[in-house]
Amino acid sequence: MKNFKQMTLIALALMTTGQSFAATSGNLLLKGIVPEELSISVTPETIAASLPLDTTQADTKVATINEKSNSNTGYKVSISSSNLGNLVHETVSSSSIAYTLKYDSNTVDLANGDDFTFNSAASVDTNKDVEISYTGVPHASLIEGSYSDTVTFTISAN
Numbered sequence: 001m002k003n004f005k006q007m008t009l010i011a012l013a014l015m016t017t018g019q020s021f022a023a024t025s026g027n028l029l030l031k032g033i034v035p036e037e038l039s040i041s042v043t044p045e046t047i048a049a050s051l052p053l054d055t056t057q058a059d060t061k062v063a064t065i066n067e068k069s070n071s072n073t074g075y076k077v078s079i080s081s082s083n084l085g086n087l088v089h090e091t092v093s094s095s096s097i098a099y100t101l102k103y104d105s106n107t108v109d110l111a112n113g114d115d116f117t118f119n120s121a122a123s124v125d126t127n128k129d130v131e132i133s134y135t136g137v138p139h140a141s142l143i144e145g146s147y148s149d150t151v152t153f154t155i156s157a158n
Contacts, residue, residue: 038075039068040155042130053087053097053147056136063130065103071157074119078154079103085110087134087147095143099134101151110151119158 048062069075079101089095101108108114118124130151 034070036157037068037070038155038157039066040077040153041066042153051087051132051147052136053134053142054136054139056134058133059102059131060133061129062132065128065130065153066126067128067155068125069118069155069157070123072121073158074117074121075124076115076117076156076158077103078113078115078152078156079108079110080113080152080154081110081149082152083149085149087149089143090146090148092143092145095147097134097137097142097147099132099149102129102131102133104128105131117158 043064043066045062047060051057065077067075067077083096085100086096086098101110103116106116
């Protein structure tokens with residue numbers, strides 16, 4: 001009987017001791033996630049598809065580039081030319097017209113490709129102009145047909 005009383009007292013002591021350590025404060029973590037957004041779109045001007053090759057062009061706007069980024073490390077736009085800065089005849093690759101390109105008023109190295117880096121972490125939705133320059137060549141000095149180049153714009157996070 002004595003052991004039973006002692007066991008009961010110990011059990012009661014343990015039960016009441018646990019209640020005396022109740023928390024006086026608590027934490028609630030509130031959290032949201034923002035996914036990365038990186039996109040680039042090219043909107044050509046009408047002249048881009050029908051360049052007057054016999055007329056010299058100086059910083060003629062041929063497209064608007066829209067860049068969107070919310071990267072926390074900034075972003076980079078890479079620009080490359082399939083024909084390394086030449087408008088090349090559709091079937092006679094030896095017939096071409098060299099040109100230069102500007103992106104947001106900066107000359108682009110089309111022979112090697114070029115990168116434009118924007119280091120700040122920000123939410124960006126911006127438009128940038130693309131401009132072409134070349135020396136016109138009389139039609140009589142060119143082979144009849146279509147001359148073209150494909151310029152690729154790629155956006156990536158830093």
